[in-house]
Amino acid sequence: MQIFFTVREHLSESTPCIYLLGENFDNLPSTFSDTFPVSSLVNYFENEYTPTTIFLDNQVVFAVPYLAPVQENYVHKEKMRNQGHLVAQLIKTHSFNKLQVFADAILSKESLLCFLEGLNLGSYSYEKKGNSEDYFRDTLQVEVVFSSETETIEQEELEKLTTLCDAVWLTRDLVNEPPNFKKPALYGQKIEEFGKEAGFETEIWNKERIETEKMGGLLGVSQASGQDAIFAKLTYSPKDATNDTPIVLVGKGVTFDIGGANLKTSMPALEIMKSDMGGSASVIGLIYALAKNNIPLYVVGLLPITDNSISNKGLVPGDVITMRSGATVEITNTDGEGRLIMADALDYAKELAPELVIDLATLTGSAVRAVGEEGAVFMGNTDEILKRALEKSGRETYERLVEFPLWGEYKDYLKSDVADIKNVSGGFAGAITAGKFLEHFVDFDWIHMDIAAPAYLMKASSYRGKSGTGTGVRLLYHFLIEQFS
Template structure:
């Protein structure tokens, strides 16, 4: 069988800073200006008056004629012709209340409106609050994302270059831009990994991607093949991957801050890496499999975040673990009623082969506690359909056994735009995850997101632990704000906002 070859993909826009206004920069195909709501009608931001004069076009009148209000992400397009310049289009983009979130969404709106253009010069970021410039850049990067596997190339291309006008290129702005490119790039990488079809994206392929990006980022990367997994007792990963010709892997990525002493604590990230989930012998209905190439989104988020840790100056050691397997159907697939032995010896009765994610996460968590001894563990996964029932489309759920860690996750979610809602670890449901013949049951049923978290909690031991279940946010049904239709690549921005903060383990270690 021929090996699938992924075509060359599009790249995100390049970004630059300029202290000049758009009409002073020159050479741009598109100018973009902010529109703010006003009591007496919309108001235009920096450079719009000068642009109106240079173009001989009343841009405020164009906004009023379009009945624009300045609401977030609203775009009024104005075709123009300037004899002395290359500009052919002006975008007038609403920024609403001018919050950080509004600027992230405005960035995405600019990116969508400027596709297939060479360059944009915009003064929108000039009126942004603290963190707003970075949010605009992240939104513009992620709003530009696309993926293709067409014989004649992509249908459209992101705008090649975005210049942030009327922004001083001082150290603070330079740092904000560099950090934003790292955050947006991590989101792009995570989204790309989640979008690659499973006829290419096997566990071995995912491990190869981790090795490649890890080496580029200065990380130490180790990969367990099936033989080593068997030798060391990773029964959960082996059982889930046992039904596929594509053997499982365990990926370990190690980051150490520059100049770190042995006293610097370690955080472990664990990401679910199910490269395709058929449900196993408890097979999913066909419509339930349509999006299952992205069931490794948690693992993709970990790989993408690990590759950007140095760019956000993460001050602690971080180990990323991605247990990768394909949950398939064959004569060697795990069966309902099987009992598996995880790394470290705890056993699980498998009463639903489609509750496979917790089985691979359990192995990796047990390994982390036993062999790494971290100050904190965070696992991230598209784990349960119950989470989508609970929280809908755009918000992930999380659980934590430690209050300070929960506060860190909530703060990171708020600043990153990848939103979460804390869910309860209901002790009364513990009997649901117990088994008559093994230490645990992987198919408790009822309160499905909570019982899945309770199952995993046993593998965290006494370590401060958080569990993020973003099955609710893993797939965007349509273009919306910075999300493009398809796998969302959700997670790395949250992880980097946490691990790139001044003290990720404040109150924890």
């Protein structure tokens, strides 16, 4: 059920209500009168800190317990998002088209926004069936009511939150779609549609243009496929942008990764390889949110898009290809395809004189094994101030990051006897050597984010849900606004 938020001045006595309780049940709305079961809720919340449903005479109320602030504020904010998710699960058992939220005087503005964020994102489900182009989603209008003592939230803030959540939904939808519904050409059409809707420009390069650009990595990976690769360039350049040179976002767009000659055989690894374009989906969702919310930032997205198939035309271990940069690469593992297509995009980014380049990719199983699904791995050559700011945004959005090193010694892991560099080291430090490979193609401030672990979950995790999560959209939206707008 798709949610959008609005401000309402007064509570309705009949509209279903989410009531965020104060520490001592203070400031109880008069609409609840004597029918609100205060004593029973006090007893319930002594043992349980999860929301519950109350059926009054003419109203359904979802009571949310008070959560005391903790020293680490970002932890409290995440708890509020989780409470929002739990209420979303309660709501799913009813058929509402309108709901109101009463904000208690004790609740801070940021806590309420996090609760609403969790409520929205926790309501997500993938509801597209077969080859239909339509999503069968109802809408739910959530009206936010403030007490006289509450720090209010402006309608514009609620609309921006709605748009950001919509962008995460969009990202999740792209990841969750079956692979035959997002083959490169179809994916390109969807990107163009999103650009028209949100207000950013799109260029979709065909095979001939990719050949003209000499993108040997993208061409090499795609040569086994029956589907031509595309390269998508997304440009959001508002007149009031605070940056003269663009922030460039590069997203891995492998629409299905069978592994090539190094065939993936394990389940469920192969089953979820429709998610290997998660980095590109997050870039699309992020630029969609920035554009629709009129954030004054000049941003360019670069998305190399192909599948990684197997055929007698495909790359095999031992092949040597020439990249767009002119560097030669020995292919030691065809399942290391993401870094090949990303390297061509990174080389093209040099022509844009970027202020900063951030790439996102579901790149390595090594990153998954290192930190699990609780966070993403990042590394890069940019200054420490920006790295720490990125980590802070990761905490604030609870899309946490762990920095891995790019020590010079790791370059030796990628030495080749027949080319400038090989694509996979075949040894230790797989996530790092993948980043080290990408570093070979950059000469600008750069951050690499390996989101392989949190981008797609095999079981539900609070408001992130199951399957595609939209990892990176909220994090980078927060980071870019904090650091550049």
